[in-house]
Amino acid sequence: MTRVLTIARRDLMALFVSPAGWVVAALFVLLSSAFGFVIPVLAGQAATMDGVFGVITSFLLPVLIPVITMRVFAEERSEGTLELLLTSPVRDWEVAAGKWLGAFTFYLLLLATTLVYVVLLAVYVPGHLASLDLGLIASTYIGLLLAGGAATAIGALASSLTQNQIVAFFLALAILLFTWYAGTLLGFFTQPPASQLFQYSGGENRFQSFSLGLVTLKDTVYFLSLGIAALFLTTRLLDSRRWR
Amino acid sequence: MNRRLSSGSSSLLAAALALVVLIALNVVASRTTLSWDLTHSGLNTLAPQSVLAAKHLDADLLVIGLFRSAAGNGQPEAEALVGLYQEQSPRIVYRSESFDTDVADVRKYSVQEPDTLVLDYRGKTQLLTPALQTEQDFTSALLTLESDHSPVVCWAAGVGGRSRSDTSQAGYSSVADILTRNNFETRDLLMAGLTAIPADCDEVVLIAPGIPLPAASVKAIGDYMAAGGSLLIAGDPWSQTPAAAASLNDVLKPYGLGFSGVLVVEPDTSRAFDLITPAALTYGSSPITRDIQGIASFFPQTTAITGTPDAAAAQLVIASTSNISYAIGTPRQDLTRQAADVPGPFAIMETLEVPAGQKKARIAMVGTTGFAENRVLPPSSNDANLELALGTFQWLAREDALISLPPKPPRALPLTLTQQDQSTIIFITIFLMPGLIVFAGVAVWWRRRLVR
Numbered sequence: 001m002t003r004v005l006t007i008a009r010r011d012l013m014a015l016f017v018s019p020a021g022w023v024v025a026a027l028f029v030l031l032s033s034a035f036g037f038v039i040p041v042l043a044g045q046a047a048t049m050d051g052v053f054g055v056i057t058s059f060l061l062p063v064l065i066p067v068i069t070m071r072v073f074a075e076e077r078s079e080g081t082l083e084l085l086l087t088s089p090v091r092d093w094e095v096a097a098g099k100w101l102g103a104f105t106f107y108l109l110l111l112a113t114t115l116v117y118v119v120l121l122a123v124y125v126p127g128h129l130a131s132l133d134l135g136l137i138a139s140t141y142i143g144l145l146l147a148g149g150a151a152t153a154i155g156a157l158a159s160s161l162t163q164n165q166i167v168a169f170f171l172a173l174a175i176l177l178f179t180w181y182a183g184t185l186l187g188f189f190t191q192p193p194a195s196q197l198f199q200y201s202g203g204e205n206r207f208q209s210f211s212l213g214l215v216t217l218k219d220t221v222y223f224l225s226l227g228i229a230a231l232f233l234t235t236r237l238l239d240s241r242r243w244r
Numbered sequence: 245m246n247r248r249l250s251s252g253s254s255s256l257l258a259a260a261l262a263l264v265v266l267i268a269l270n271v272v273a274s275r276t277t278l279s280w281d282l283t284h285s286g287l288n289t290l291a292p293q294s295v296l297a298a299k300h301l302d303a304d305l306l307v308i309g310l311f312r313s314a315a316g317n318g319q320p321e322a323e324a325l326v327g328l329y330q331e332q333s334p335r336i337v338y339r340s341e342s343f344d345t346d347v348a349d350v351r352k353y354s355v356q357e358p359d360t361l362v363l364d365y366r367g368k369t370q371l372l373t374p375a376l377q378t379e380q381d382f383t384s385a386l387l388t389l390e391s392d393h394s395p396v397v398c399w400a401a402g403v404g405g406r407s408r409s410d411t412s413q414a415g416y417s418s419v420a421d422i423l424t425r426n427n428f429e430t431r432d433l434l435m436a437g438l439t440a441i442p443a444d445c446d447e448v449v450l451i452a453p454g455i456p457l458p459a460a461s462v463k464a465i466g467d468y469m470a471a472g473g474s475l476l477i478a479g480d481p482w483s484q485t486p487a488a489a490a491s492l493n494d495v496l497k498p499y500g501l502g503f504s505g506v507l508v509v510e511p512d513t514s515r516a517f518d519l520i521t522p523a524a525l526t527y528g529s530s531p532i533t534r535d536i537q538g539i540a541s542f543f544p545q546t547t548a549i550t551g552t553p554d555a556a557a558a559q560l561v562i563a564s565t566s567n568i569s570y571a572i573g574t575p576r577q578d579l580t581r582q583a584a585d586v587p588g589p590f591a592i593m594e595t596l597e598v599p600a601g602q603k604k605a606r607i608a609m610v611g612t613t614g615f616a617e618n619r620v621l622p623p624s625s626n627d628a629n630l631e632l633a634l635g636t637f638q639w640l641a642r643e644d645a646l647i648s649l650p651p652k653p654p655r656a657l658p659l660t661l662t663q664q665d666q667s668t669i670i671f672i673t674i675f676l677m678p679g680l681i682v683f684a685g686v687a688v689w690w691r692r693r694l695v696r
Contacts, residue, residue: 017692022685026678033673041659042666048656116677124665125657135282136655142282184313199340200274208320209327213283221273225266236259240252 003090007098008105011072015106024067028110031055037117047125047132052114053140053211057204060110061151062180066172068106069155070165072099073234077163092238096156096231104152111144136213143210146223147203151176153230160234179203179226277331285653290328294379297386298332305336305365305389310343310350312358322361322377329382354421356622365389368427373627375535388643394429395641398445400461401432404454404488406613413619416451419633422621428637435461441468447606447640448473450495452480452613457491465495472603474640478610479503481547482575496609499596501551503611506571508546508590509579515566519579520545522592524563530595531644532608532635533562541628544614547571548590554598562593562608562632593632595639608636 015021032055040051076082085095118137122129158172159165183202190198199205203226206219281288290298307326311319323340330336341349343358353362353369361372363385370385399408408420408430423430433441433448438461441448448465450457469475477496483489483505493502510516516523523540527533543563548571553559569588570581592611597604610616616633618624638644661669 017688019685019689022681022688026681026685029681030674030678033677037673038670042661042669044656045659045661046656047659050656113677117673120669120672124659124661124669126660127657131657133284133287133653133655135284136287139280139282196340205320209279209324212288212320212324214279214281214288214324216279217276218270218273218278221269225270229263229266232262233259236255239255 003094004098004101007085007090007095008101011099011102012105014071015068015102018071020067020071021106024064025110025113028055028060028064029113031059032114032117037120041121047121049114049117049121049137049140050211052117053144056111056114056144057147057180057207060107061147062173062176064110065103065107065148065151065155066158066169066176069103069152069159069172070169071159072103072156073160074163074165074168078165086238086241093231093235095238096160096234100153100156100231100234103156104149107148107152108145111141111148133213139213139215140211142215143207143219143223146210146220146227147207150203150223150226150230153227153234154179157230157234157237160237277327279331287653287655288324288328290332290379291383294329294383294386295332297383297390298329298336300390301333301335301365301386303335303366305333305363305386307336307338308349308353308362308364309338309340310346310355310358310360310362311340312343317359318374318377319359322359325377325379325382326361328379329386354425356418357627363389369425370427371422371425373622373630375539375627375631378535381535384643388427394427395446395637395643396444397423397428397430397637397641398433398441398448399430400435400448400450400453402434402436403457405451406617411618413617413624414614415618416616418618418621418630419616422630422634423637426634426638428641438464440464441473446474446642447476447637449476450492451476451478452483453488453492454485456485456487457495462491462494466498469498469598469605469607470600472600472605474606474642476608476610476636476640478613478615479505479547479549480613481505481507481545481611496551496607499551499557499598499607500553501549501594501596501607501609503609504548504550504571504586506547506573506586507575508543508548508565508569508571508588508592508611509581509585510565510569510588511581512566512568517542517544522546522563522565522569524593528560528562528595530560530562530635530639532595532632532639534635536628536631536635539626539628539631541632542615542620542625543592543610543612544617544620546592546610546612546614548586548592549594549609549611550591553596556599558597560595561591562595563591565590565592606640606642608640610636 032052036052036055040048073082076085122132125131154175155172158175159168161171162168180203183198183205186198206222209216209219309319309322311317326338330338343350349362353371355362355371357373359374361377363370368389370389372381372385406416408416411417420430435457441464448468465475477492479489479492489503489505496502507520508522509519510522511519515525521542521544523542525538525540527537565588567589569590571586571590594609596607614620615629620629622630
């Protein structure tokens with residue numbers, strides 16, 4: 001576990017010393033402030049976090065997470081440091097888990113910036129904190145944690161497939177967009193039972209219950225499975241260098 | 245070579261095995277309804293009455309969601325609600341279909357609006373249109389489906405007026421359809437020679453007769469109401485048969501109310517479709533209007549309801565016109581305001597509950613026969629008039645007594661922000677937060693540059 005944490009810390013620090021990390025953070029905060037908070041709350045005069053959560057699910061998850069994860073393996077591979085890491089006394093799964101944890105922690109920090117909006121709502125809504133439905137907000141954050149965990153794992157998997165960061169970015173973007181929206185799109189163009197299968201397996205549909213304040217076992221298992229499957233495949237890909 | 249092959253094969257096998265296990269886990273999880281409602285006011289938790297209604301199902305209830313794919317179509321919310329009932333009863337089977345491609349179901353259930361939920365139970369159906377998809381609506385529909393009783397609507401016939409079978413814009417065929425789909429039984433009640441209203445009539449409908457009502461019919465309706473009956477009565481302005489309009493008012497006379505017969509003109513464009521079609525956006529608080537507050541319903545060519553009932557009666561104005569409205573007493577072409585016109589506001593729809601022995605008689609009065617004509621119902625119009633008409637029939641059939649659930653608070657509370665508050669929020673979120681991040685990023689870059 002110590003080795004996982006060491007790799008995670010190293011990757012997280014790499015994000016903080018690179019301009020990409022700060023650009024991603026600034027862009028995310030600006031967009032979630034403008035389109036997620038100011039417009040829905042000030043124009044709608046409603047104490048809602050739905051706009052912020054909308055920006056996270058439509059922009060942070062499919063677009064910014066690939067930016068965060070594109071370098072985790074691809075950069076190391078292009079610089080030749082991946083071989084060094086894999087031949088050091090760490091297991092493949094520890095490398096995969098450490099890389100994922102580093103990117104996921106950065107995602108969590110971005111998510112944490114949105115707590116400022118909750119505080120602002122609590123300050124301005126009549127009745128303050130007591131009148132805000134914190135349970136509803138908490139359940140959406142739980143959904144975002146699970147969906148973000150799965151998305152960063154998918155991003156790491158995409159990065160492990162190539163040594164080109166741009167390719168890794170577009171690969172992750174394509175997989176995430178497909179995973180998130182394909183259910184809805186394919187479900188619309190197909191007939192049951194295929195449409196039901198697509199609708200069930202669409203990330204956007206599985207996230208809905210969290211945004212309604214409901215934490216369901218099936219949706220939790222769905223996102224955990226996605227994340228675990230992506231990490232497992234990443235580990236197998238790292239392992240594949242032994243027999244290729 | 246063999247070692248490589250063996251490692252590769254075992255690796256692929258392990259990956260495939262892991263994927264199979266994860267898929268199996270998801271299949272198992274998809275069959276469970278285990279969930280935790282974290283909302284403060286239990287937005288996702290059913291009231292005990294709803295749980296009981298779901299548990300009482302003794303045959304499969306097929307719920308079909310006929311949605312049109314679009315953002316904000318209410319599908320997630322509707323499906324989450326159906327899911328809550330499914331947790332309570334394995335009898336509830338749900339399937340989602342496209343309103344635009346599932347022609348068979350749309351035709352079978354006569355669905356007129358996208359984003360409608362169809363409930364099919366033992367051959368009986370209930371349609372929940374987008375405005376009727378709250379827990380209260382769903383549970384009411386369940387209770388209606390479970391009930392063996394179909395309310396009987398006795399429709400005054402043989403005296404002219406609007407027809408239930410007329411499919412033209414001025415007809416009432418859509419209302420007849422919606423009543424049938426909501427398990428009402430409708431039958432004609434011949435006014436000629438009528439001496440008593442049949443005991444099984446749950447409500448009587450009297451829509452502006454074209455000829456005078458026989459005195460015996462008026463007395464029969466009076467006796468029926470005195471025994472706690474229910475009556476829907478609609479008038480019209482500028483009646484071409486004053487005797488018919490007078491006989492309609494004879495029915496209302498015992499309650500101190502009547503139709504004035506004047507034509508109401510609504511110059512406030514925010515509250516009217518045109519000068520002689522007032523629109524209601526806010527309504528008196530009643531089970532009839534529970535789902536249409538803020539949604540415009542139309543009252544084409546309406547007259548005003550006048551009079552003051554007994555103190556013992558509970559009168560409620562459902563819809564009224566604005567302060568600048570006025571009424572024209574006698575027919576004329578020029579609708580601009582003249583000195584002789586009567587100033588508003590006017591009540592154009594009211595309900596009245598009158599003590600009748602142990603019971604209460606219920607009357608719903610509407611100033612226009614156009615309020616439920618095909619022209620103002622879907623697909624020609626939005627569903628506010630439909631909800632208003634259906635809600636009225638249900639209220640008269642006392643179906644509102646089936647269920648009374650406390651309303652749940654809205655997901656988003658209203659805010660009243662001053663200019664100062666808004667400026668503070670914009671400064672913190674648009675300038676301060678991104679600015680701090682940019683500053684921190686530049687500081688890190690500068691420090692690293694110095695170290696190098």
